[in-house]
Amino acid sequence: MLRLNNGLKKILCCSLLLTTLSFLPSRISPANPDVIQIKGSDTMVNLGQAWAEEFMNKNPQVSIAVTGGGSGTGIAALINKTTTIAQSSREMKPQEKEEVLKATGKEVKEFKVALDALAVIAHPSNPLSQLSIEQLSDIFTGKITKWSEVGGSGGEILVLSRERNSGTHVYFLEEIVRRGNAKGPEEFASSVLMMPSSQAIAQEVSRNKNAIGYLGLGYVTKNHKPLAVKKDADAPAVTPTVETAQNGAYPISRPLYIYTAGAAEGEVKDFIDFTQSAEGQEIVRAMDFVPLQQ
Amino acid sequence: MQIRRRRIAEFFIESAIFLAGTTSILFVVLIFIFLLKEGLSLFKTLSLWSFLTGKDWYPISDPPRFGSFSLILGSVWVTVGAVAISVPIGVACSVYIAEVAPRWLREVLKASVEFLAAIPSIVLGFIGLLTLVPLVQKIFNLPTGLTALSGSLMLGFMAMPTIVSIMEDALTAVPRSYREGALAMGATRWQAISRVVLPAASSGVIAALMLGIGRVIGETMAVMMITGNAAQIPHSLLQPVRTMTATIAAEMGEAVQGSPHYFSLFAIGIVLFVITFMINLTADFFLHRRK
Numbered sequence: 001m002l003r004l005n006n007g008l009k010k011i012l013c014c015s016l017l018l019t020t021l022s023f024l025p026s027r028i029s030p031a032n033p034d035v036i037q038i039k040g041s042d043t044m045v046n047l048g049q050a051w052a053e054e055f056m057n058k059n060p061q062v063s064i065a066v067t068g069g070g071s072g073t074g075i076a077a078l079i080n081k082t083t084t085i086a087q088s089s090r091e092m093k094p095q096e097k098e099e100v101l102k103a104t105g106k107e108v109k110e111f112k113v114a115l116d117a118l119a120v121i122a123h124p125s126n127p128l129s130q131l132s133i134e135q136l137s138d139i140f141t142g143k144i145t146k147w148s149e150v151g152g153s154g155g156e157i158l159v160l161s162r163e164r165n166s167g168t169h170v171y172f173l174e175e176i177v178r179r180g181n182a183k184g185p186e187e188f189a190s191s192v193l194m195m196p197s198s199q200a201i202a203q204e205v206s207r208n209k210n211a212i213g214y215l216g217l218g219y220v221t222k223n224h225k226p227l228a229v230k231k232d233a234d235a236p237a238v239t240p241t242v243e244t245a246q247n248g249a250y251p252i253s254r255p256l257y258i259y260t261a262g263a264a265e266g267e268v269k270d271f272i273d274f275t276q277s278a279e280g281q282e283i284v285r286a287m288d289f290v291p292l293q294q
Numbered sequence: 295m296q297i298r299r300r301r302i303a304e305f306f307i308e309s310a311i312f313l314a315g316t317t318s319i320l321f322v323v324l325i326f327i328f329l330l331k332e333g334l335s336l337f338k339t340l341s342l343w344s345f346l347t348g349k350d351w352y353p354i355s356d357p358p359r360f361g362s363f364s365l366i367l368g369s370v371w372v373t374v375g376a377v378a379i380s381v382p383i384g385v386a387c388s389v390y391i392a393e394v395a396p397r398w399l400r401e402v403l404k405a406s407v408e409f410l411a412a413i414p415s416i417v418l419g420f421i422g423l424l425t426l427v428p429l430v431q432k433i434f435n436l437p438t439g440l441t442a443l444s445g446s447l448m449l450g451f452m453a454m455p456t457i458v459s460i461m462e463d464a465l466t467a468v469p470r471s472y473r474e475g476a477l478a479m480g481a482t483r484w485q486a487i488s489r490v491v492l493p494a495a496s497s498g499v500i501a502a503l504m505l506g507i508g509r510v511i512g513e514t515m516a517v518m519m520i521t522g523n524a525a526q527i528p529h530s531l532l533q534p535v536r537t538m539t540a541t542i543a544a545e546m547g548e549a550v551q552g553s554p555h556y557f558s559l560f561a562i563g564i565v566l567f568v569i570t571f572m573i574n575l576t577a578d579f580f581l582h583r584r585k
Contacts, residue, residue: 072354072548079550099550158437163523164354165548187352190364193440193534194523196544207428210437 035063036268040074040087041167042197043116043216044256047287048087051275054283062267071167078261079103084268086259089116089167089216106262113275115290117217117245118172118252121202121224123209128152130228130237133176133251139212140177142189147210159192160201160213168198171254172214217245218288245290253290329567333560336360340554345561351525351536353545353555360558364525366565368442368535369511372521375446375531376453376510381503383450384457388502391458392465393487404462411455419516422448427520434532440522443531448516453506460505464498465491497580504577508570514539538562 038048045068052064069077074086079099097108120136122128128151131139138144140159147155162169178184195201201213206223217240220226228237231251244250264272274280281291336345340360348361391403426447431439468491476486492499522534523544542559549556 069547076548076550096550156437163544165545170354183356187355190350190526191524191534193438194525194536194544196518196523200519204438204440208431208438 035065036085036271037077037083038064038066038085038087039069039077039083040085041071041089041256042068042162043071043089043166043168043218044087044114046218047114047256047284047289050283050287051271051280054279055271055274059267059270062271064271070163070165071170072165075259078108078259081261084260085272088257088259089254090171091255091257092259100261104261109260109263111258111260111264111272111276112255112292113258113272114256114281114284115245115292116254116256117240117242117250117290118168118214118254119217119220119224119226119240120212120214120229120252121205121220121226122212123205123207124223124225125209126152126225128227129225130230132230132233132235133179134232136176136229137179137186140172140188140192141186142191155210157212158204158208158210159189160195160204160211161188161192162198162201162215163194163196168214168216172252175252175254176214216289217242220288242285242288242290246293256289326567329560329564332557333562333564336554336557336561340558345558346565349527351541353549353558358554358558360554360561362538362558362562362565364527365536365538365541365562367527368521368525369537369539369566369569371442371528371531371535372445372449372517372537373507373511375442376449377503377507379446379450380453380457380506380510384454384461384502384506385499387454388458388461388465389487389492392462393483393491404459407455407458410451411459415452415513416515416519418448418452419519422516422520436532438522438534440520440534441532442521442528442535445517445521445535445537446531448520449510449513452513452516453510456509457502457506460502461495461499464495464502467498468494500577500580504573507573511566511570511573512539514543518543538566 038052040048045066048066052066056062056064071086071088071090074083074088075092075096077083078086079096081104092108092110100106100108120131126147128147131150135144135150139150139157140161142159144150145156147153147157161172164170173188174180174182177188178186193204195204195213198215198219201215202219202221202224205211205213206221212227217226220240226240228239229251230237235251238244238250240250240252245253258272258275260268260272263269276292284291345360345362346366347363348359349363350359350361351365352359387403387407391400391407395403422444427439427444429439430436430441430444430447434443472490472494473486476490477483481489517537518540521537521540523536523540524534525536525541526533528535542562545555546559549559
């Protein structure tokens with residue numbers, strides 16, 4: 001047992017004092033006003049990081065921090081005032097815009113910054129090559145459970161989806177599962193696996209013959225088979241590519257947004273202008289997204 | 295003078311220890327109050343019964359449905375599976391280390407178990423995702439390996455070091471005289487262990503089990519990665535499930551503060567808290583009964 005002698009007491013007092021003092025500096029100096037927080041869509045997080053890196057190269061005095069968490073998370077952060085810019089792969093709902101107005105006193109400003117084609121992917125060995133939106137809806141609501149029912153081979157379909165905080169999830173729910181009717185009653189079946197990220201979906205589909213999932217075009221690799229989608233039974237089946245997304249032939253393509261609370265000013269405005277500029281759109285193309293039609 | 299100074303020093307030290315002890319109680323009470331305040335707000339608009347027994351978890355729909363039954367069952371299934379795996383192995387391992395192993399092997403095994411305990415749970419989850427999940431899919435011929443079974447196996451691995459180290463301590467704390475007495479009465483080695491030493495160490499054994507269960511039921515990241523997160527009512531361990539912890543982790547970031555979705559996640563937190571509390575209470579009951 002240690003005797004609490006003078007030496008030990010001095011050490012204990014000093015360490016206690018130092019620990020308390022170490023908390024002070026964070027109260028004395030103000031938070032760095034130049035750090036721009038960008039939070040939101042996982043679909044856009046790599047794109048956001050690429051933009052941020054290039055922008056910070058050109059403007060070394062600016063600091064940008066990009067994190068994901070899903071479009072819902074980014075929008076919630078805008079409402080909770082923990083971010084300056086929210087990236088979203090879906091449009092903000094009217095009640096969310098209301099919440100931002102209530103919480104910050106400012107109107108939401110929406111900027112369209114890129115397009116994304118949502119690819120429905122299956123395992124490369126899957127003989128199926130096209131599906132209609134109706135069939136996709138039935139698969140994801142659990143009405144169709146076997147590949148043989150849609151012209152594939154055998155087996156139970158393993159349906160993969162993103163989690164609810166994902167803009168991709170919400171977009172897919174409204175456009176495919178509810179066939180364009182945002183207020184429709186259809187839901188993802190409770191047997192659908194909610195994967196924590198697009199990367200997790202990509203990984204499971206690439207090694208599972210029965211799997212089907214959806215993710216942004218940028219996540220598709222040679223280990224996946226993107227299925228051609230038919231708008232309805234008579235329409236032609238269109239494969240997702242940059243071109244078909246831009247000219248509107250591919251039915252599941254959506255704009256990607258940046259939202260701010262109130263008009264963007266100063267460096268935030270410069271950044272958003274950068275993303276919509278020719279150079280920013282080059283980065284969009286390099287990241288396998290679809291540049292806005294110029 | 296000396297005595298007065300000593301008395302003052304004693305007073306300060308005792309006060310400091312008293313404060314430290316009561317602070318922990320205070321923290322628990324404050325956490326529970328916070329959970330209750332946020333979670334109970336949900337029940338202004340929803341009945342407790344439909345929250346606990348509802349089968350549909352669709353929190354962002356219009357109108358939202360908060361039925362957490364499948365989530366509770368998911369956690370229960372994964373925990374039961376993990377306990378079924380980690381307890382027999384953990385008990386056998388600690389009995390071997392404490393009673394049977396030669397001295398040099400005992401040190402090696404103890405060090406290895408400590409090492410297993412030191413691996414971060416998310417690393418185990420990641421490894422499980424890459425190696426265990428495809429294996430489970432192949433062996434059981436399932437549509438996917440992302441099932442409650444994979445979760446149980448990985449969590450069993452995580453709980454085992456906790457169980458082994460505490461149980462091993464409890465077994466070695468049993469006085470030598472117990473063993474010697476049993477052997478002197480003509481018992482075989484195994485009879486001495488199973489009928490004398492283990493019952494004598496029973497309070498430590500149960501404490502180890504409860505800590506193991508507590509570790510498993512609260513695990514979040516690893517479960518989120520390997521159990522598939524399908525909010526369905528599981529009929530076997532070979533199906534994807536969604537646990538309460540994964541639900542909170544996945545949806546808290548998106549829930550707008552003050553919305554029913556936000557409150558519902560706290561309500562799930564309360565359910566989790568109550569379950570863990572019940573487990574600890576049961577453990578306490580057994581410990582005191584034995585004494």
